[in-house]
Amino acid sequence: MSDQQWKAFEVSISDFVAEVTLTGPGKGNAMGPDFWRELPEICAQLDRDDDVRAILLTGSGAHFSYGLDLPAMAGDLGSVLAEGAKARARTEFHDMVRRMQGAISAVADCRKPVVAAVSGWCIGGGVDLISAADIRYASADAKFSVREVKVAMVADVGSFARLPLIIGDGHLRELALTGKDIDADRALRIGLVNDVLPNHEGLLATARATAAEIAANPPLVVQGVKSVLDHTRRPAVEDSLRYVAAWNSAFLPSDDLTEAISAVFEKRPPEFRGA
Template sequence: MTAANANTAPETAIPALGPWTCFDVEIEGGVAHIRLKRPETFNSMIRAFWNELPVIVRDINDNVRARCIVISSTGKHFSAGMDLAVFGGGGTSNADGGAAPDRFIAAEGQRHHIRWLQDCFSCLDEARMPVLVAIQGGCIGGAMDMTSACDIRYATEDAFFCVQEINIGMTADVGTLQRLPKLMPEGVVRELAYTGRKFSATEAQNLGFVNAVYADQESMLAGVMALAGQIAANSPLAVTGCKEMLNYSRDHSVEDSLKYMATWQAGMFRPTDMMKSFQAKAQKQAPKYDALFPVKPLFDQ
């Protein structure tokens, strides 16, 4: 594939990488569906989970395999959160097998381990395409970190949420405390973080954490996949521009965000997509937009 035709290449049916221990991945109609597949363990986040998720998301993102991502799960619960074995990944012994280093060296290694875990979910926030998540049953601990990094959340009536870390004697450290205050009132976030109490799908919707609550998982997935299809049908450049601006505005002042918007629009507003939209409407057809370029285009040898 050359750089010249990369933006019009057909979508890949499945990611080039895999198979996966913790996930199933399907891509159809411009929508990548990433499904947690370990219901017998309540989809706990074992080491393989943390290794696989960023690889899958970045593969979809970098190679423009889809225009929207949907994350869902299987079984009774969306996810019980981080497997306890993952907590030991910070490194407490010397590489040469000698005695454990002093606490300062160990702490430096632990910091890098935590930053790595954080990056595993930040890839969802940083993806060029929107990420929608469909939640059933329990969304606990690390699952709160994960879902708060997605663009939009949906839930079933039986779903419940919990900032679980305080209940096991630690501070949530993989994104919940940084992202939740941007998604719901800070006073409520503080209550949830300090108490570790469960809150229902109805409360989550009232707080603005989830957009809609469905009667069951089947109807939820049907609704979420339909919404993802609507997103995928829009101009990929315009959609990624929306996500870029919304994320930037979340983290910066209004004035700085307006300046960035003007710069983005000056360089990346594409009249061609607007014309395609007008022409398709006049012809009563669905517009067909060019895909984004891959982040790392492949060139002919």
């Protein structure tokens, strides 16, 4: 698998640990069509590979991920945003959301524990992704934002399903309703990350050491620990994902969303009117 070419990731395997690195191709490792297509394939391959006992997930360059690549995904959103979009367009959009949810769930459902290492920005879909990891570390320069509300969207691929079990309901509501940015220290205080390291090098060293510790334990027992810990939460997560996919298919199309996307392309602040 290490020799396989991916468009949105680099994958290497050594000493029973797979390192999966986001590479874009969008700016800041933004999540475009290649990301959503390749991530579940990578997770499935690593899940089957007996030479992999733990996974390290990180981003290339200065940032973990800017989140959803709106320009690259605009075509997929176009049909449901069209005026008077009816059942077919909404059904196709619902199917797309479920596929994207499945990509993030592939990380959570992988039997091999996943350690996320975050530097720089981790926005929107980036937070969805790390919420599916088992352990999260950050460098001191990391910043996090559940920013979908600022682009007239309800986050729909995992944050709302998984973060209440990680940071608690009150902290999640604050982040989700304001769309504010928080730094690594705040992320540590609310439990979003397990530890904060001074720099990127220290971050990777710590994440690699933890992944190696996991890989040194009996692999079937490690998988059993993860399975038991996930057992009671899995039905609630799936119910939340199904509900938000249906909600967004019905209510996402709006003048405010069109304005938000236009503002992104025109590089200006949006003007929301509640329509």
